[in-house]
Amino acid sequence: MRSNCSPAGRARARLLQMHYDAKVGHIGGNLSALDAMLHLHGQIMGDDDVFVLSKGHAAGALYITLWAAGLISDDELGSFHQDGTRLAGHPIAHWHPRIRFATGSLGHGLGLASGVALAKQLSGDPGTVYCLLSDGECEEGSTWEALIFARHRKLANLVILVDANGLQGFGSTDEVASLEPLAPKFRGFGFNVAEIDGHSPAALDAALARRDSQPLVILLRTAKGRGVSFMEGKMEWHYLPLTQEQYQLALHEQEQS
Amino acid sequence: MRNAFCSALVALSAQKPFIFFTGDLGFMALEPLQHAMGERFINAGVAEQNMVSVAAGAASNGTQCWAYSIAPFIYARPFEQIRNDVCLHDFDVKLVGNGGGYGYGVMGATHHAIEDYGVLCGLQNMSVYVPAFALDVAPIVARMAADPHPAYLRLGRCEKPKDLALPEYAPWRLILTGQTGVLIAIGPGAGGLLQQLAPLAEAERPEVWVVTELPLRAEKIPLPCLDRIRATGTLFVLEEHVAHGSAGQMLAYILLREGIHPPRFSHFHAHGYRSGRYGSQVFHRAENGLDPASVLAAIRGSAFA
Numbered sequence A: 001m002r003s004n005c006s007p008a009g010r011a012r013a014r015l016l017q018m019h020y021d022a023k024v025g026h027i028g029g030n031l032s033a034l035d036a037m038l039h040l041h042g043q044i045m046g047d048d049d050v051f052v053l054s055k056g057h058a059a060g061a062l063y064i065t066l067w068a069a070g071l072i073s074d075d076e077l078g079s080f081h082q083d084g085t086r087l088a089g090h091p092i093a094h095w096h097p098r099i100r101f102a103t104g105s106l107g108h109g110l111g112l113a114s115g116v117a118l119a120k121q122l123s124g125d126p127g128t129v130y131c132l133l134s135d136g137e138c139e140e141g142s143t144w145e146a147l148i149f150a151r152h153r154k155l156a157n158l159v160i161l162v163d164a165n166g167l168q169g170f171g172s173t174d175e176v177a178s179l180e181p182l183a184p185k186f187r188g189f190g191f192n193v194a195e196i197d198g199h200s201p202a203a204l205d206a207a208l209a210r211r212d213s214q215p216l217v218i219l220l221r222t223a224k225g226r227g228v229s230f231m232e233g234k235m236e237w238h239y240l241p242l243t244q245e246q247y248q249l250a251l252h253e254q255e256q257s
Numbered sequence B: 001m002r003n004a005f006c007s008a009l010v011a012l013s014a015q016k017p018f019i020f021f022t023g024d025l026g027f028m029a030l031e032p033l034q035h036a037m038g039e040r041f042i043n044a045g046v047a048e049q050n051m052v053s054v055a056a057g058a059a060s061n062g063t064q065c066w067a068y069s070i071a072p073f074i075y076a077r078p079f080e081q082i083r084n085d086v087c088l089h090d091f092d093v094k095l096v097g098n099g100g101g102y103g104y105g106v107m108g109a110t111h112h113a114i115e116d117y118g119v120l121c122g123l124q125n126m127s128v129y130v131p132a133f134a135l136d137v138a139p140i141v142a143r144m145a146a147d148p149h150p151a152y153l154r155l156g157r158c159e160k161p162k163d164l165a166l167p168e169y170a171p172w173r174l175i176l177t178g179q180t181g182v183l184i185a186i187g188p189g190a191g192g193l194l195q196q197l198a199p200l201a202e203a204e205r206p207e208v209w210v211v212t213e214l215p216l217r218a219e220k221i222p223l224p225c226l227d228r229i230r231a232t233g234t235l236f237v238l239e240e241h242v243a244h245g246s247a248g249q250m251l252a253y254i255l256l257r258e259g260i261h262p263p264r265f266s267h268f269h270a271h272g273y274r275s276g277r278y279g280s281q282v283f284h285r286a287e288n289g290l291d292p293a294s295v296l297a298a299i300r301g302s303a304f305a
Helices: A006-021 A025-044 A058-066 A109-123 A142-150 A184-189 A201-208 A244-255 B002-014 B031-040 B048-062 B070-074 B081-088 B116-120 B134-146 B190-197 B225-233 B247-258 B281-286 B293-304
Strands: A051-055 A127-135 A158-164 A190-197 A217-220 B018-022 B040-045 B065-072 B093-098 B127-129 B151-155 B172-176 B182-186 B207-211 B234-242 B265-270
Touching: A006 A025, A006 A058, A025 A051, A025 A058, A025 A127, A025 A158, A025 B265, A051 A058, A051 A109, A051 A158, A109 A142, A109 A158, A109 A244, A109 B018, A109 B048, A109 B093, A109 B234, A127 A244, A142 A158, A142 A184, A184 A190, A184 B002, A190 A201, A190 B018, A201 A217, B002 B018, B002 B031, B018 B031, B018 B048, B018 B093, B031 B040, B048 B065, B048 B070, B048 B081, B048 B093, B048 B134, B048 B293, B065 B070, B070 B093, B070 B151, B081 B093, B116 B134, B116 B225, B127 B134, B134 B151, B172 B190, B182 B190, B182 B225, B182 B247, B182 B293, B190 B207, B190 B293, B225 B234, B234 B247, B234 B293, B247 B265
Parallel strands: A051 A127, A127 A158, A158 A217, A190 A217, B018 B040, B018 B065, B065 B093, B093 B151, B127 B151, B182 B207, B182 B234, B234 B265
Antiparallel strands: B172 B207
8 A cells, every 4th residue: 555545545445455354245334434434533533522333334444443543453453353353243342442332233323322412411521422324224213213312302412423325235225215305304303404525524524513502413425335436336335245356456546545 | 019119219319310211101100200300300202212222322321220111112112222232231221111911901912011021031131120019119129229230120010918027128038838839929919819828727828939030040049949849849930921931931940950840830821812802900810820819729729639
């Protein structure tokens, strides 16, 4: 990898290597979320903040994000998906201070995040709770239960990010559940809503600056497989592992980034 | 028991900070707690999945959380939230279900909880408490509050005979002595049976143990109880719960491992809804052979068999 490759490019390359070595998929949804997670953990979050990865299938992006922030070693990344690892395909709890919850079954993270935010609100503790959902996850009823609760309790210390990459397990979100447009739905609940380019750190900064007395929802318009030309916008990269040829091509693209 | 529970939590609220959640239930019962707890009494609305996740999230911040509803709505509806968010993380979340067994009677099967502790006892780190009498509730709440792990409290209606003197609370209590075998009762259904058995001579009745904490563990069973099961060779278990995952099954497993094989074992348990007809808790107990008269007749039949 070229040393003048961008930080995001280096992170993507390490993510690709980790998945290639482990011969596992879920790469597309990791890449759609990676840019926002890198910026949050690297530039925004402090010790009092909590991050909840509700879309637990983006565990790889979380591990890479923590690696990029110097909070997970390169050796530990080498254990990804291996027997005896702490880096399971979906996050496990009780081992890393930035991974508070085991997630993976969709529709749990926002309730958990709301609970953390509520406890902070009641006790007057500082810090913001960031919760990253997938757009497909917005089909879960429990997500809407949590949205009602978060809005009703005025959890202003909660930021809800939705990785809206438009693709889910077996089709596009439009084909499967017609939830779009999402922004008016969140606004209808009374949330403060921002809809941004989910790969732009500057746009994320600007959205976060809009926080007020209500929870903030940031719709991250993203591309599944972002940064790898043959993956972008392709549903199959929810599942497929990389062949050697694809891996080399994908790495080459990061060197050009 | 609900009033006893409310009083116990009001007392607890004066001793330690915690958050109480209700799934929009508790009218004319939990108002004293609401008054005592102020902003820490939270009506989470008709959204039990979220209520349990929120409780888990709040508990992750170091705050004990209690979540209350009608029994099936606190253990069945949010089951995955209990499994993943509470139990896998071993968070200090207490689930409270009112109306265990057929407690909600003619309100219908959706409101019954006849498989609750069998389901929950299989989860990581989970403990279950089934008070038999209203007097059990305060000591049980104190034990739950002092144990920073997941727990489920199954509340029912106290049926303690008026003149029955209870020994101090313990997970296993010998309530009545007898000679024809050992009867182990879980839950409030013990009350009516004790009323029937107490007037009988010791030679005509089994000794009765009331058990209130699950899952059963071999090391927690009092040796005198095991000795009596060995000596009499006759064991009865009474509970308002289906056989699968029941205390009776747990006990049979433990006894097998301990090498204790009572030749006579009768398990009085819920079967479900055999007639397709619905009624009061008394109606369902009778249909399932769990009413005092049916159990007494079966015990006597066994003694003379």
